Amino acid sequence: MRRVGYPAEIVDLISHLKRLPGIGPKSAERIAIWLLRAKGEFAFEFSGAIRSAKEQVAFCRFCGFFASGQDGCDFCNDPDRNTECICVVEQPTDMLPIERTGAFRGHYHSLGGKISPLDNIGPDELRIDSLVQRIKNGEVNEIILAVGSDVEGEATASFLADHLKRIDLGRPLAITRIAQGMPAGGGLESADELTLFRALDGRRSL
């Protein structure tokens, strides 16, 4: 018996959609059919939006954030930002949550990952040289390590702290790490042991 199904173009579209994160086979089929039936030029516009994002957007060669074209990103081009402090994050996407707090107005630097021996990612795979270069060139006097609090984040933070302390700058450079402790709104009963341990360890006098 011949197996009848969607035309090849739909099958191909579904197989691409299935590869997107968080999209299962059912959703992929639903989205594909929805796209074919979407009003007006939506499907063409969507196709164009993917193409143009992929063509135009590159990583900023200074901080590693997303930039349109070769002129650096919105962070690096903003003359109002404090050039004395660089906040180091794992991924470019980590910058926006920090930005949204409104508590930081300095510059950012994305490492492009974290030290993770299991995934074969060592210090050489991270954007550490360009960070050192920015520290040497500029008037930076504080580096905030805003990496994750998982094992790899810890390893990355401690490696970076050691590495940056060894730079001979001729001026003081403070290296800090964002606090670890109780998340906002979290009750003590729901906190795990390690979080509580770190919250106690990092207690501040009032």
Place this chain on the structure above:
Amino acid sequence: MRRVGYPAEIVDLISHLKRLPGIGPKSAERIAIWLLRAKGEFAFEFSGAIRSAKEQVAFCRFCGFFASGQDGCDFCNDPDRNTECICVVEQPTDMLPIERTGAFRGHYHSLGGKISPLDNIGPDELRIDSLVQRIKNGEVNEIILAVGSDVEGEATASFLADHLKRIDLGRPLAITRIAQGMPAGGGLESADELTLFRALDGRRSL
């Protein structure tokens, strides 16, 4: 304070992704960033797959299923299918679940919707004329109404049954409706009243 965020191309891509069914703002952002970082030419291929599906795929002019090009769909072009029976469904996507049961080897006809006064969809908005034409031209002797068992499906089925009975064919035409009753694996305790009522009403002698 200037609001810093993603470059315009990424914002545009996210706003398109957010319009897809089942994709919220968080998923849209995640998928957009994933697409930018996807290995090789995936993003371009995905963009091309959308464009080519939208360009190549049309509704089959006979049954209303998806077809690549103007030559009709795989169902209508299959010479091995039984031409005496047409299974009427609401949407082209309803054909594949029926096909997967393996219990039906006739032809299909999609109405393109169901009678729904609240959405301003009356019989004139449905592909009923082309169904009547197929019945008149062919050697069809049974029409299976495989529409939904919701209120609109019921209305559509009863309208169609009346309408098709009035065609003067000069040969008998059986009009049937797929059974309503207990779903497979469902216990009596979880069935609603209407399902049980219909299951009793449609009981078969053993």
